[in-house]
Amino acid sequence: MANLNLNHWRISRRTALRGLGATIALPLLDCMGALPAPTTPKRSVFLYIPNGVNTLSWQIEKAGRDFAFSTPLKSLERHRSDVTPISGLHHPMVLGKHHNCDKVWLTGANVPGDGGAFRNTVSADQLMVEVQGVSTRFPSLELAIEGHSLAWSKDGIQIPAERNSQQIFNQLFGVEKESKETLRRRLSRRGSILDLVANDAKRVAHKLGSQDRTKLDEYLTAVRQVETRTQRADEWLNIPKPTLAGGDASRLSQRLDMKKVADYHRLFFDLMVMALRTDSTRVISCMICSESNGGAIPDIGISQTRHGLSHHNGDPEQLRRLTQTDTFLVEQLSYFLDELKAHKEANGQPLLDTTQVLWGSGMAYGHSHGNANLPTLLAGGRALGYQHGQHLDFNLPKLGQYNVADANAHYRVCSRPVDGDARLSNLLLTMLQRADVKADRFQDSVRPLQELLA
CATH class of the missing domain: 3.40.720 (Alkaline Phosphatase, subunit A)
Known part of the structure; x- marks a missing residue:
């Protein structure tokens, strides 16, 4: 953490908890993007x-x-x-x-x-x-x-x-144990949390040293991946999973x-x-x-x-x-x-x-x-x-x-x-x-x- 100026910038507990919620509470979200026409596998x-x-x-x-x-x-x-x-x-x-x-x-x-x-x-x-x-x-x-x-x-x-x-x-x-409506509300709520995390990251990024910017970039990459899956997951809620x-x-x-x-x-x-x-x-x-x-x-x-x-x-x-x-x-x-x-x-x-x-x-x-x-x-x-x-x-x-x-x-x-x-x-x-x-x-x-x- 040598590149982090502790006297001029500290991550607040609230900001840390937001990030913690986004990275730990989010499950794997399954799909990405609007459903396209079927293609040959x-x-x-x-x-x-x-x-x-x-x-x-x-x-x-x-x-x-x-x-x-x-x-x-x-x-x-x-x-x-x-x-x-x-x-x-x-x-x-x-x-x-x-x-x-x-x-x-x-x-x-x-x-x-x-x-x-x-x-x-x-x-x-x-x-x-x-x-x-x-x-x-x-x-x-x-x-x-x-x-x-x-x-x-x-x-x-x-x-x-x-x-x-x-x-x-x-x-x-x-x-799924929950209704589609409940799942949709959860997806919407998670989208809001991701927006908060991204905004907080942009606000502090310019204050970080190179090593910390690299760590933040890795973190934001994971956030973007979750965000993309969140946006796509709603489309698949209407498509039943295969029945075995x-x-x-x-x-x-x-x-x-x-x-x-x-x-x-x-x-x-x-x-x-x-x-x-x-x-x-x-x-x-x-x-x-x-x-x-x-x-x-x-x-x-x-x-x-x-x-x-x-x-x-x-x-x-x-x-x-x-x-x-x-x-x-x-x-x-x-x-x-x-x-x-x-x-x-x-x-x-x-x-x-x-x-x-x-x-x-x-x-x-x-x-x-x-x-x-x-x-x-x-x-x-x-x-x-x-x-x-x-x-x-x-x-x-x-x-x-x-x-x-x-x-x-x-x-x-x-x-x-x-x-x-x-x-x-x-x-x-x-x-x-x-x-x-x-x-x-x-x-x-x-x-x-x-x-x-x-």
């Missing part, structure tokens, strides 16, 4: 795992269509025609920096090497919201089984994630916890599928585990956190367990693809065909924090123009062949990019364009990945 789901993988057992060693899935990926064999494993991608501005990889996975922003505070940039999912989110009750869903949100606004502010499965169900399908069959409602609203990790993960995936099936949203991001202290899987006898396992120091048993957790997480992805494929839309097309799914991590391996050759899987989206069934490898044209038997040599591949132009932002740009976002570049992208397209 182009859906996107982003799924993040922390701390990389056991890259020695993960790496697919042959490019093209005649490849064999590695041990952790074998459950994807049944989805071969709908999935593309990708090798060699990286975020250039994150190389050599082991902190904040999760926070910039969908942004590609520069981060400080010491893990200190930084200002992020907009995440790819939120650019999709501007196009696909205008047609749905929820512009996007930010979820986290463990951890935090992957989504960041245009002002670089993190959008909060929901971690409670019952809250997610109620948000999507729950019956009794069996679906009971299954999706059940109370589970991490004592049964597989069931808990699949409950989140089931909620995502139902949100997409009912066109409640077309953009979802979900952190699967926390980078710092999550990821234990007692179902398969793994009590260690994923972060702990990633610091294996070459111990064979630790590596075996890490591969076991990699396998488990890919199996949950395979289940998600099963469910997306099983549901047919009105035109007979599988839901998976209109849904592009990105699964991956911002780190290749954790024990010495390599963040090139990121583990990356793209699935679905056949109706969006994708052609799957290949291993897209940006390393082999320059590398020639992999040698995972030499661990140190392969770790070097996962520490420094083989191809400097093989950027994760290229893939994110491709996904943006498939979702009808008018963009020629994203962050430090070089080109869209035409290799993925039919």
